[in-house]
Amino acid sequence: MYKPESYEFFCPIKFSSGSRALENIPFELEALSARKPLIITDKNVTRRGLVRKMITAFKDSGVTIGIFDGIPDVPDMQLVTELSNIYRNGEHDAIIALGCGSIVDVAKVVNIAVSYNVKILRDLAGDNLMAHPLGPFVLVPTLTGTGYETSKFTFIEDLTFSSYFLMPDLVVIDSRTVRSESLQTTVATAMVALAHAAEAYTGPGKNPITDAYAYAAIQYVKDNLITVLTKPRNKEGRLALVNAAGMAGCAFSNMKPGLIHILGEAISAMFHIASGICMGILLPYGLEYTIQKNGYHTYDLLLPLSGFDEYAGTAENLKAEKAVNIMYEMQQDLYKVTGKKIPRTLEEANVPKYMVNDIAEKVFKDGAREFGIDDYRMVLEHAWEGKPMAHS
Amino acid sequence: MGDYREVQAGSKPFKRAYIAVMLWFVGRAIQAAARVDKAVREEFEKLPEGFTFSLGVQPHGPYMIVGKNQKGRVKYLGWKPESKVVDLRMAIKNIEAALLLFTFQESTAISICRDRIDFDGDLPPALTVIRAIGIVEVYLLPKLISKLAIKRYPVWSFGRKYLGRIRIYFHSILGY
Structure with a gap:
């Protein structure tokens, strides 16, 4: 540990x-x-x-x-x-x-x-x-x-x-107050929680207590989001998602915002798309960047995402890739379950390709200097095309 | 200001009345069981003389107060905690939580685990009181229901269970 x-x-x-x-x-x-x-x-x-x-x-x-x-x-x-x-x-x-x-x-x-x-x-x-x-x-x-x-x-x-x-x-x-309003708001709530928790779990500010909050939040979202979307009356599932949002918020308060959060918020503000939807699109690409850049604990993410059996049965050097693949699969599942209402890429979210550079520049100029402008641009380009970085 | 209004929260008189009756009867049954049953008597012997505890619903009751007098006798002391020195307060956080407990949808142990009861006092006497209430529930309720209310249904002799039950009901109703 x-x-x-x-x-x-x-x-x-x-x-x-x-x-x-x-x-x-x-x-x-x-x-x-x-x-x-x-x-x-x-x-x-x-x-x-x-x-x-x-x-x-x-x-x-x-x-x-x-x-x-x-x-x-x-x-x-x-x-x-x-x-x-x-x-x-x-x-x-x-x-x-x-x-x-x-x-x-x-x-x-x-x-x-x-x-x-x-x-x-x-x-x-x-x-x-x-x-x-x-x-x-x-x-x-x-x-x-x-x-x-x-x-x-x-x-x-x-x-x-x-x-x-x-x-x-x-x-x-x-459970009486956590009713779904729409598929989009449910997905946005869950994905912002997942993104914050995943960044807390894999980021450089990771510590045993953020881990505890983030682990539970990731597991709750992974285990309950699709269930809630297919069965909106599922009380336990809805309760779990809002618990996940609460726990992810606590973890998020104790870390520096990560790349997925920074870019997600910027795209949300510029194109009036829910920040959770943006972060949901960026999530696997941001995690792939994390693996390539510093490899911080991304392999550990597989445990809350897949459970003990799959984690134990996966070779150490494949764990991070498998965790990211689960995120890609989740994007596809959300796309299918919601009848194509949840975009998988920035292109599907109607973000013009020529704006990718503008977003990267704006984020960098606004003071988010933890990452380079090229890093922002690279993640955005992949997320626009829907092309995993590992295959580029 | 058009979007602002003040609302006085109403009350739940029927639920309160049900809980009040249950607490009244359980309080008297504890007094009776401490006379009739050896295990309950032994539990209360562990408590200091003059020890008093209350079980009630926050914030306005109903309550039951039970205490051990100077002679070591366990007595039901009524339903008004005011003007009484209480060593252990067990406060059920709201009337809905009390209903779960007293309609036996939730056992005492589960209710405590789910933080529905707030304890103000020492832990050992609190556990003693909980164990005693558990035994009283076995006497008061049919097996089918008391299995829901306690952790594990005990194996008792015919005499202890049925004669004890008759005696406890008798003493509870007559109040001595």
């Missing part, structure tokens, strides 16, 4: 997962000294009946809940100010984000605003600029994650906040 020379790992999150996990929230809030939470969500979540389920879960607790369900797809700072006023005027003492993506981004920024001061919010954007912990923050994710929900990051407008204080105090994963 890999023993790093030195490492650090931090994760303050308590997970509560299961078929009746929502009902634990009042108990856990009391442990966090909170009595009047503000639930932040959007109209879509309300329409799907999840807010009603949340209210039912609070029955018998004697708690008064504030509910704000007006989070738009692209939130702004004005909304943060409005929500901060609601929080203060309503004398709330905890935030519950019900949903994923922009809902969680706004909830995290509102937590900064009410714990500090909304006027100095912009000054706190950046890396580790918050000096003290924030108010109690509970996350109840759906199956529409972006990979950042349990992480130390949040984004609003052009601002990026990064602090361990932004990680939720409690993540409640309940």
Whole structure:
């Protein structure tokens, strides 16, 4: 087993997962000294009946809940100010984000605003600029994650906040709230988790604790994604995928972003494709690059992907290649199972070939200098054509 | 502000009532079993005199409080934990978790493993109390149901099982 020379790992999150996990929230809030939470969500979540389920879960607790369900797809700072006023005027003492993506981004920024001061919010954007912990923050994710929900990051407008204080105090994963919205959102949630976990498991920042989180996340995605897509009512499978997203987020908070993440986010921003879909396309190519470049532990990835028997039965020098092949097979399976709705290549995702160079340059200019521009270009070109690097 | 509203969480009166009755009866049955059954008596002998424990549902009950008095007798002390010094608090995290436990869909051991019960107190007395409750469940419930509630169904003599059951029900109903 890999023993790093030195490492650090931090994760303050308590997970509560299961078929009746929502009902634990009042108990856990009391442990966090909170009595009047503000639930932040959007109209879509309300329409799907999840807010009603949340209210039912609070029955018998004697708690008064504030509910704000007006989070738009692209939130702004004005909304943060409005929500901060609601929080203060309503004398709330905890935030519950019900949903994923922009809902969680706004909830995290509102937590900064009410714990500090909304006027100095912009000054706190950046890396580790918050000096003290924030108010109690509970996350109840759906199956529409972006990979950042349990992480130390949040984004609003052009601002990026990064602090361990932004990680939720409690993540409640309940099979009633993790319903699939569409094939695409399910795949995107799972693939961003798989990409983050695979990069944590194979990257240079690898350590025994990120390994534990990443291993479970990889295994959960591999074992459950296709099942959930073919049987969307499979509760255990959905629960496993959202658990994987949560665990991958914790691992991701303790590592430097890898090549797959960096390129995936860039393509997502430039072409408005879900970052999980982009990372799903890039995953095998990024891993092949990792093998070629430094060979960091990619062979170990075979264990969570294939199980003990296949791992033990594969020669050491073939393990990494086999792990990457499983990723390629997974891409093909997703393509077939979703009726060709999930692209396997950047070409299928409608990214123009002439833009490959622009993406590489943009990523490099934006400051992601851990990798060379040629490295970015090479991975992008292969991912555009769908041509494995090992065969080039 | 149009997207904001405040909601007062309601209550679950029927579920609460069911759990209250179950806790009331189990509390009295523990008192009775400590008189009738040697194994339960021996379990409670390990606990210090004056030791009191509560089992209830967070945050507002219902509860049962059972204690051992200065004479070493185990007594059901009612359902109000207020104004009582409790050495061991066993708090079921919510009414749904309590229902799983008291409708025997989940055994006590599994419920604890799934973190549905929060313990505030020392571990050895907590385990003693759990073992005693397990024996009481064997007395109170038919084999088919109590097999779901405990780890392993014990092999008891006819006399211990059926005469003990009659005596415990008798004492529980009469409350002594």
